[in-house]
Amino acid sequence: MKTIIIGAGITGLSSAYHLKKDYLIFEKENVPGGLCRTFNISGFTFDFSGHFIHLKNDYSKKFVFSLLGKNIVAVARNSWIYSNKSLTPYPYQANLYGLPKDVINDCLAGLIQAKINKILKKDNHNKKIKTFKTWVLETFGEGFGKHFFFPYNEKLWTVDSSVLTDDWIANFVPQPDIKDIINGAFFKQQKTYGYNASFFYPKNGGIQSLINSLVPKVTNLKVNSPVNKISLKDKTVLSNGTKYSYNNLISTMPLPELLETIIDLPKDIKKLKSKLKWNSVTCLNAGIKTKDIQKDKHWVYFPEKKFSFYRTGFYHNISGNTVPDNCSSMYIEASHRHNASTTDKSIITDSLKELKNSKILKSGENFAVKQVLHIPCAYVIYDKHRTDVLNKINAFLLANKIHSIGRYGAWKYSYIEESILDGKATAEKINNKS
Ligand SMILES: Cc1cc2nc3c(=O)[nH]c(=O)nc-3n(C[C@H](O)[C@H](O)[C@H](O)COP(=O)(O)OP(=O)(O)OC[C@H]3O[C@@H](n4cnc5c(N)ncnc54)[C@H](O)[C@@H]3O)c2cc1C
Numbered sequence: 001m002k003t004i005i006i007g008a009g010i011t012g013l014s015s016a017y018h019l020k021k022d023y024l025i026f027e028k029e030n031v032p033g034g035l036c037r038t039f040n041i042s043g044f045t046f047d048f049s050g051h052f053i054h055l056k057n058d059y060s061k062k063f064v065f066s067l068l069g070k071n072i073v074a075v076a077r078n079s080w081i082y083s084n085k086s087l088t089p090y091p092y093q094a095n096l097y098g099l100p101k102d103v104i105n106d107c108l109a110g111l112i113q114a115k116i117n118k119i120l121k122k123d124n125h126n127k128k129i130k131t132f133k134t135w136v137l138e139t140f141g142e143g144f145g146k147h148f149f150f151p152y153n154e155k156l157w158t159v160d161s162s163v164l165t166d167d168w169i170a171n172f173v174p175q176p177d178i179k180d181i182i183n184g185a186f187f188k189q190q191k192t193y194g195y196n197a198s199f200f201y202p203k204n205g206g207i208q209s210l211i212n213s214l215v216p217k218v219t220n221l222k223v224n225s226p227v228n229k230i231s232l233k234d235k236t237v238l239s240n241g242t243k244y245s246y247n248n249l250i251s252t253m254p255l256p257e258l259l260e261t262i263i264d265l266p267k268d269i270k271k272l273k274s275k276l277k278w279n280s281v282t283c284l285n286a287g288i289k290t291k292d293i294q295k296d297k298h299w300v301y302f303p304e305k306k307f308s309f310y311r312t313g314f315y316h317n318i319s320g321n322t323v324p325d326n327c328s329s330m331y332i333e334a335s336h337r338h339n340a341s342t343t344d345k346s347i348i349t350d351s352l353k354e355l356k357n358s359k360i361l362k363s364g365e366n367f368a369v370k371q372v373l374h375i376p377c378a379y380v381i382y383d384k385h386r387t388d389v390l391n392k393i394n395a396f397l398l399a400n401k402i403h404s405i406g407r408y409g410a411w412k413y414s415y416i417e418e419s420i421l422d423g424k425a426t427a428e429k430i431n432n433k434s
Pocket of ligand 1: 008009012034253377417
């Protein structure tokens with residue numbers, strides 16, 4: 001085979017689809033899909049937490065629509081933040097209205113001070129990459145940092161805001177102008193913000209429907225086939241005891257694992273691996289035998305430390321087909337440092353208690369069906385080493401005809417649409433060269 005693809009998640013499948021021929025895909029699990037897999041348990045449809053389709057690019061829109069056909073719904077986001085015993089709309093920075101007065105005062109006073117600092121050029125405006133902490137203080141001020149950005153992001157990423165850099169925010173953190181922020185502090189905000197203000201989701205079958213509609217369009221897919229060894233010298237991979245040769249290798253497995261799998265990796269590249277940092281996420285999926293829990297809400301962010309999770313969402317409010325009659329379903333996401341020990345039992349009991357404390361669940365509303373999913377490599381940590389280390393590793397891999405792509409291959413914070421496009425771009429590069 002000319003090209004070997006490691007992983008049949010959305011990136012690997014998109015690569016295969018766009019390569020068109022001369023490829024072989026190895027998937028270690030018994031089904032394709034990666035993080036875009038769906039589980040049907042007692043009539044509930046669960047994903048790896050919310051997996052919604054955000055489409056900005058015309059090509060990927062066409063691609064997804066042609067795959068899903070009529071099995072797709074468009075959804076206008078209805079997301080919230082729970083803090084200070086209040087539920088306020090997302091994003092926090094445009095929706096202070098409804099929070100306690102002292103919180104609003106802190107946020108607006110900090111914002112004004114940040115704007116004055118900017119005018120007086122007391123900020124780091126000309127620095128290319130800043131820490132996330134500096135960026136928040138300069139953009140929104142101390143109050144917004146203290147009440148939302150620092151606690152929320154430190155919980156999600158599991159590192160201090162001064163360790164994180166600001167080179168991931170462009171796509172993910174809405175930046176309303178000062179007029180909108182002030183307006184949203186005194187009145188109900190009318191505007192929406194952010195990359196996911198509206199999104200798509202399969203009507204039936206969860207996010208795996210996207211995968212299921214793509215799989216018949218690719219060939220040469222081997223499941224239950226982990227790639228255990230890669231030899232740069234021989235240009236071979238080893239899977240289930242057999243060696244396979246390649247001209248080009250597309251890897252979508254997490255980058256540190258790829259480096260670990262290469263048997264003849266030079267020492268200097270091996271050293272760089274220790275600089276790659278990431279966190280893990282547990283996703284608790286729960287089925288509840290009560291109708292319409294948190295009616296119409298799609299998901300809620302929890303910045304406060306007293307909650308062990310950072311976000312919870314409601315599958316039934318995205319598509320009613322995800323639950324049996326008269327039932328609701330939720331996902332509850334919690335981050336952990338990589339390798340931190342957690343038990344499924346404590347995740348379930350703590351989450352239930354905390355959801356009742358916040359009145360997201362009422363007494364009598366319990367988890368009738370439970371599933372705990374572990375995502376060992378969930379969010380790549382953007383710190384001061386990441387860009388430099390990544391550039392060196394990628395230059396080395398590409399020189400050896402290895403294209404490490406997708407959210408974990410390219411070691412980035414990205415989503416399904418980008419994975420589709422990454423696969424397409426890499427396939428075209430390989431096809432054009434050959
Ligand atoms: C908590 C969470 C929520 C998210 N929510 C959204 C969302 O709402 N919308 C959105 O667009 N994106 C979301 N994402 C991002 C989305 O999941 C990813 O962008 C996308 O699924 C990445 O696909 P991938 O194919 O690159 O990687 P993966 O899905 O990880 O696929 C990699 C595949 O490689 C296989 N593999 C690994 N090692 C080997 C090996 N040695 N041999 C063979 N096979 C191997 C794996 O089994 C897997 O199937 C979310 C991510 C997380 C963590």
